[in-house]
Amino acid sequence: MKADVAIVGNGVAGTACALRLARDGIRPLLIGRGLPVDRPPLTKSALSDGVPRLLSDAARLDGCGVERLDGMVFSADLTARMLTVTTEQGEIEIEAESVVLATGLAYRSPPVPGLEDAFVNANPHVFDALGPLLTSGPVEAIVVGAGLIGTESAASLAQAGHAVTLVDMLDRPLDRLHDPLPELGRATLDELGVRFIGGVAIESATGYSLATAAHGTLEADVILVATGGVPFLPPGLSLEVSELPVAVGDDMLVPGHERVYACGDLVLVPHTRFGPMRFPHWDAAIGTGEHVADAIAGTTALYDRLPYWWSDIGPRRLAEVGFAGAVESWVEEDGLHVGRDGGGAPVCVLVVDAPRRLREARTIVQEGAA
Ligand SMILES: Cc1cc2nc3c(=O)[nH]c(=O)nc-3n(C[C@H](O)[C@H](O)[C@H](O)COP(=O)(O)OP(=O)(O)OC[C@H]3O[C@@H](n4cnc5c(N)ncnc54)[C@H](O)[C@@H]3O)c2cc1C
Known part of the structure; x- marks a missing residue:
């Protein structure tokens, strides 16, 4: 199968790139599992009604001229711009004029025995099992990790009527962010009745309990893990892990590769004012995705979008x-x-x-x- 532009990853950046290309008359092939799912609702509305939200549905994508391939790229030759995609119908080879890498971050449990059974609600498919659990009535929930994703998740669960404990190895929620964010986060959690425990070292876990070094065993009906994500490329994409995040050039090209672009959480983008910037947030995923589309369409502007993020903590x-x-x-x-x-x-x-x-x-x- 041939494609003008093959986009690997149908998340926020890949979908923004595809829609912009289609607007400009270039037919993209958007590759990823299912329909594009938005990420921010996974820590907000999806925790109250159990349902992830789509970025765009099939009718809109088809109507805009975005071709889709439901599958995952599992190997690639980026020099030849050849991709191999696994689909339910079998393997499909794609030969592309240009390739866009938009595979985002990988969110996994930390390497603690037993914690791999916990839910990682940054991944939409987890809601197939998590959704029914959360909507069947109030549960006791433990959220592991009090960064933005974990703090938002704990607050949303509490707002939905669940009894929530939030734990972190650090002493304050949002501790890696600047002041006054940790205090604001803590105050909001207190108002919502979330129990926060800092300084927690987890030694082992089951789906329903955490054995900690200094806080005994913590038990719950549901354990969510929100310990962060790392830039992710599927095996075979011929870049080394040490090259992540991918430091793209002004033209959003991946160094050392011809007509291979990258965008979204995967990249370190050269910002005209702030220099090479890692900014894994929604608006930057849209901005860098569209910037790649513009570069493919032949526009040579520099990336100067004002960085912006938001967070709803309850x-x-x-x-x-x-x-x-x-x-x-x-x-x-x-x-x-x-x-x-x-x-x-x-x-x-x-x-x-x-x-x-x-x-x-x-x-x-x-x-x-x-
Ligand atoms: C739970 C959560 C809540 C968030 N809330 C906020 C918020 O409130 N405010 C804010 O500013 N930002 C928020 N963000 C950040 C924002 O959503 C991300 O910055 C944005 O989604 C990054 O876009 P992306 O396309 O790079 O990655 P993603 O949107 O994660 O998409 C990557 C896609 O690539 C696919 N993929 C991976 N490997 C392959 C492969 N081999 N083949 C095909 N497809 C593949 C994945 O399945 C995924 O669909 C949140 C993020 C998460 C995870």
Whole structure:
């Protein structure tokens, strides 16, 4: 089978890339299992009604001119741009003019004996079994890992009426993020009745219990693991793990390969203002996916999209524009948390529970570039 552009991965970035290519009259082949599933609802609405949300349905994709192949790429020769895809009908060989890698992050349980049986709700297919469990009535749930995904998940479960314990090896939820996010996260969890236990070292697990070093055995009906993801390429894609995330060039090309592009959580993207930036968030997946499509269509603009992420922790609405990695100091100014670089220019603004002030936050960061 021949394709003009074969996109490996039908998540947020791959789907954005496919829709943009189709808009520009280039017919993409979007490869991935099933229909494209959105990720943010997996820690929010899907934990209350058990149902993942689609990014786009078959009718819309067909109507836009996006071809789909329901399967997983399991080997590839990127020099020849040949992909082998496993489908229910058997193996299919694809020979592509251009290849786009959009395989995102792999979310797995940490290597603790027994923890591999826990649910990893960053993966949509897990909801086939998890959904019915959560919608059959209140359960006791343990969430392992208090980063954004785990903290959001714990809050959503509590809002849905479940009894939730959130554990982490670190002392505070959202501990790897800048202040005041850990305190805000903790306060919201307390308000929702989530029990947070920090400093937890898990020694072993079953589907229903965790044996810890200093906190005894913790038991629950359901255990969710949210300990983060790592950039992921399927075996055979001829890049080394040490090359991940993939540092793409201004043209979004993978170094050392012809007409092989990458986007989404997989990449370190050269940002005009912030330099090479790893920013694994939804809006950047859309932005880099569309940027790849533009590069394939022959547009040579540089990547300058203002970084933006949001998080809903129960009722709390967090949103941030700019790049926290460039901040030297944070100050609260008129209700906004403004981060400035070494020269005093605003490079990041955190907006808490004030979605209408997002535009103002953008202006502050944009004017900081002048
Ligand atoms: C649970 C969760 C909640 C999130 N919530 C937020 C939020 O509230 N706000 C925010 O800003 N960001 C959020 N994010 C981050 C955001 O969703 C990601 O940055 C975005 O999904 C990355 O897009 P991607 O296309 O790179 O990867 P993904 O969307 O993860 O898609 C990768 C796709 O590639 C497929 N794939 C992998 N290997 C193969 C293969 N060999 N062959 C074919 N297909 C393959 C996978 O099955 C998957 O569908 C969240 C992420 C997760 C996981």
